[in-house]
Amino acid sequence: MSKTTEQVRKSLKARYSSEKRFRAFGITAVAFGLLAVVVLFTDIISKGTSAFVETYIQLEINWDPEELGIDDPTDPDQINVADYDALIKAALRERFPEVEGRLDRRALYQLASSGAGFKLRDQLVANPDLLGTIQTQWILADDDVDIFIKADAEERQSKRLPEVARPWVEALERDGQTDIQWNASFFSHGDSREPEQAGVWAAVTGSFFTMIVTLVLAFPIGVAAAVYLEEFAPKNRFTDFIEVNINNLAAVPSIIFGLLGLAIFINLFGLPRSVPLVGGLVLTLMTLPTIIISARASIKSVPPSIREAALGMGASRMQMVMHHVLPLAMPGMLTGAIIGMAQALGETAPLLMIGMVAFIVDIPGGPLDASTVLPVQIYLWADSPEASFVALTSAAIMVLLAFLITMNTLAVLLRKRLERRW
Amino acid sequence: MQAGNLVLLLIALGAVFYFFGWRRSYAVSAPLGGVRHLHSLPGYYASLAAVWCVLPALALLGLWLIIDDTVIRTNLMASLPSAIQPANEVDYNLLLNQIRNVAGGALNPAFVPAEVVAAAEQLAAMQARNQQMMSIAFVSIAVLGGVWGWSRVQPRLRARQQVESVMKWMLMGSATVAILTTLGIVLSVLFESIRFFQKVSPMEFLFGLQWSPQIALRADQVGATGAFGAVPLFAGTLLISFIAMCVAVPVGLMSAIYLAEYAHRNVRAWAKPILEILAGVPTVVYGFFAALTVAPAIRGFGESMGLTVASESALAAGLVMGIMIIPFISSLADDVITAVPRAMRDGSLALGATQSETIKRVVIPAALPGIMGGILLAVSRAIGETMIVVMAAGLAANLTANPLEAVTTITVQIVTLLVGDQEFDSAKTLAAFALGLMLFIVTLGLNVIALKIVKKYREQYE
Known part of the structure; x- marks a missing residue:
């Protein structure tokens, strides 16, 4: 046996145990992450289930x-x-x-x-x-x-x-x-100082109107921007500047968008505070980068042969995009939009800036009524001193998570169902 | 009519002109022997008529809504009798608000001078007239535009090119929204910050050690001098971000390495999506978890060890923020680790290195720029994170490095300064925008550097 082999053999034990240690670190890290998920969810569920019933x-x-x-x-x-x-x-x-x-x-x-x-009183009025x-x-x-x-x-x-x-x-x-x-008032009432009468319905409708405004604005604008950048934009500095902007906006802290909304939409344009319209505008600006980036990816995945075939048959560029590229890229765009919407639905900080932290008892009837949204309602209840609000907050979190899980599952299903491999 | 109703009416008008444009394109093609003798398909002629109806009217509406308020205001204030003409800007706004409130019915006319009541009536009349004029102008522009578009329908008209160029401009307009947003952010934050720095010197803001943004209402009030030294906020932000990174970087990185290099395919298929759930949980939920579960637990544990722990300790907020960032780091690290070419691993393994030695000496060094970029992005996330710290970190601006004490952060202060009633000119409110400016500059810088590193790295192996 040579000297080197001897040396290697001696060090083998230490090297193998170091290998094992490294592996153990890896397993610990994954286990820690999984544990965090489990603890988070069991904590919320164990605190919140009691709020779905009342005495x-x-x-x-x-x-x-x-x-x-x-x-x-x-x-x-x-x-x-x-x-x-x-x-x-x-x-x-x-x-x-x-x-x-x-x-x-x-x-x-x-x-x-x-x-x-x-x-x-309601009983007596009825009978x-x-x-x-x-x-x-x-x-x-x-x-x-x-x-x-x-x-x-x-x-x-x-x-x-x-x-x-x-x-x-x-x-x-x-x-x-x-x-x-069964606590029916939880799903039909607005906020209340009395925990047993408080409900999430006002916040859910507020979230609904905010999301509608966001979807109506962000999806068309995002898709249009993605189409322009992928299919029409000439390679020049202006286009580069747009791309740099989109990438940076995707990483700007959400609270900054709140400052923008406060300074521009409310103080400059004079739009009312605490309304879903302004909330939707702010969330539109915030989700646009996400939607644009995912829409561009799905436009890119449409093979060039389809574009060339359309152009070869005499279609104009716009016809090629509208009749062929967009329909084929639509499932991917929708998936991206749903994920962007899910992000917007869970967002709180920018909405605090534009005054959506109001105490809302009445169910809002439209995007111009003062309202709050589900995550902000959670924030407000989490700050309330009564012990019952802890259960109520957890229950509201469960409602919010249920919406998010539904949206994300929808996105995954949509992707599986409609995705095409070329 | 309200602007919303006008837009609905416009959609109806657009549809009507679309229909007539369609009809006319058939009518003009009939003597020639059918639609194939038209330059474009009938749909393009129809669209062109609708575009002529809709776009000019929309532009008019937008312009009108932007300027009408100013025009009404100046006319109204100029027409006031000299007895109540305001002397300075503050009085001007006060009077204007009074008039508006009387006109809107929020203020009882009995409480204000007769001149103001008269002005309010005049305002109401002006507003009604404004509405009327706007509606008439809007509808006539829409109809005139539509008729013009309709009358231009001729077999030789290059309708497709015209419609397509309009569409292209609209697509380009959508793409510039991103630039406008950045511009809006910069202008809104910068503008208010400049006003703040006129009241408080930038040196005091950047290097002062005292933060108590209360402005005294009375001169003799206790502890209300209004100090705007932001160093404690920067320190608190860095402390919490540092704790978060101490959790997220090792856990995120090691789980990415394990899942990419060691784990069985089935384990990876299960563990990765579960870890990514953490990324989809709203931050307000983490805030609740931090404030009501983690903070009391840490406090109880600390007290059982004989330590004094603040109930809103930096440790709780940092720990939970770290958990939030784990999937962010692990998915970015996963991307760069899997991008390291197979041949490099094989070479190292063939020379007799163990798997962990290969990872430590070959894969990680090769992936390091990408990993660093990911970590920088995660730091900018941690600095800008709001809800966890608002709910779980304190409000007191302590300058300390002890993670068991309460500290406050930039984002917490922005939220506390801006939520609730506020007057828009006080240094207190403007301070929030100065903090926002700092936050924007720092996160922007981190992002630019990180994206550059990641991009450069990607080019290396592609």
């Missing part, structure tokens, strides 16, 4: 006209302004006759949600015959009660429900007078 308590509602302050049941004004909270308060006193003293009474009244009265009857009703509970009911025995100690109210809630629970039902 109701069963009370004997006595539709007493006197308590309501209605003396003429045919008068719609009286029915509208009647004191429905009084009915709930009376029912609670009825259920817990032993509770006395002003402070305890107040704690008792707070078992029911402050919005429960409106539901009773005036209820007046004077006694009915067993499920009344929406306050969020403190809701959290308390949903928690298990150990966790209950740390919840916010006042000490005096705990026996009452436990009594209700023992008698089967609490129930956990």
Whole structure:
């Protein structure tokens, strides 16, 4: 054996173990990344699922006209302004006759949600015959009660429900007078200071209008720009300058687009604040580079033979592009557009700049109504101090992620379905 | 009529002229013996008529909307009686707002002088007249244009070329939107920054160590002198970005190497898309995760070790930001690693190197420029990232290198300065634009360098 071979053989053990270490590092890195995905999703899901249901308590509602302050049941004004909270308060006193003293009474009244009265009003408006009857009703509970009911025995100690109210809630629970039902208001209401009444619907519609504006502007402009750059642009400095601009815009932080929107659209053009139209404009500028880059890639993938055949048959350049290149490149362009839209849907920072952080209770009716969007709603709820908002925020995140996953799956399916290999 | 309705009407008019253009192209070709004697297909003649109807009218509408406000305002203010003529610019804006609010019904006319009420009525009348004139001008231009386009339909007219050149100009216009956006960003940020630097000297902004952007309402207010030294913000941004890079670079790079060089095809097919999910999660979700899960966890862990950890520590924000950037680095690194030619690996392996030695001594050095470019892009991402730091990092501008303390960043300050009520002239609001300018310059510089490196590297192996 030569000296070198000897030397190599001696070092082999160290080299092999270093090889193993390197491999282990790699596996650790991949595992860390996968773990991050798992932890992120389980965290959100475990926090958020409880917000999809909410607690109701069963009370004997006595539709007493006197308590309501209605003396003429045919008068719609009286029915509208009647004191429905009084009915709930009376029912609670009825259920817990032993509770006395002003402070305890107040704690008792707070078992029911402050919005429960409106539901009773809607019932009475729909069915005036209820007046004077006694009915067993499920009344929406306050969020403190809701959290308390949903928690298990150990966790209950740390919840916010006042000490005096705990026996009452436990009594209700023992008698089967609490129930956990599907939280329909989460999908139909706007924002609210009361967690049990807050919903994402206003934010979802706001997001919808913003996305419509973005799609209507960004897709045609992006495709047109890509067609120009790929098919018509002469190779000169102007074209190079456009390309440099597009590449740089793709990497500009999104908050800068917010500054642009604030300075140009709102302060210079005088467009209103907090409306989906301006949000859509800002997001259009932000997603354009993404859409242009992916559209160019799919135009490039159309083989030159098709262009040459079209030109050979006497088509003009514009006819060649419009009749042959664009239809063939369309699936790729659509995929890129959907991915760009998904990015825009999750974007928050630029929308904060143009005032879409408003507290929106009403469902917006069009792109010129003040509104907020889903990610901003998440941001607002995440800042709220009440514990119930944590669950609500996670639930809103789940809704947002569901939209994003749907859009991305759609993009993948579209690509698989329509993609052609040349 | 409102501008939106006018546009809808215009679409209808365009369709009408398209139809008539189509009809006329058939009519003029009939005596010649059919459409084949026309220069272009009938659709082009029809489109030309529609274009003549739509484009001039749209241009008019745009111009009108840009200037009408200014014209109304100057006329209105000039016609005011001298008793309430404003003395300076502030009074001018105040009075104008008052008149507008009265005219819009937001302000009760009983609370303002009679002259203002009269002016408001005049404003309302002017606006109504303006609407009317705009509608009439718009519709007549559209119809005249359409008729002109329609009357030009002749067998010899080169309609296709004309329509195509219009289309080409529109395509080019779309492409210039990118330039206009850059220009808009630069101008809006630069313009406001210059106004800021007139109030606060650039030296103080760039090198000052104190950041407290509150402007005193009263002279004797405590701690409200308004200091605009941005160094603590730069330091905080760098600290958080540095922590993020410490997480993202090793993890991203090693997972790219493992998936590209070692992993079985099936593992790669599963692990890569799952890692890329991280790139698709909105940043606001990461912010929530950082603020409500990671930060308390780090705090609890730190306190069990006897350390004092701020509840909004830089570490939590940086860690989560690092997780966000992992897929960004790993996919860029994957691209450059797979671009290294097979022959280089084979050569090294044939000489007896182990696989890890090949990677460390041959593949990585060959891919290094590309990897560096990717890392620079990731740094610019980290610096510009907003929502994670807004939700998980603090507001207090501490100048510290301790990752367990709360720091604030450029983006956090931009958001806090601009969200909520703001007067547009105060140094506080303008400071946000100066910060935006810094952010834009730094990220732009990083991107330009990174793209150059990546491009140069690509040319090497292609």
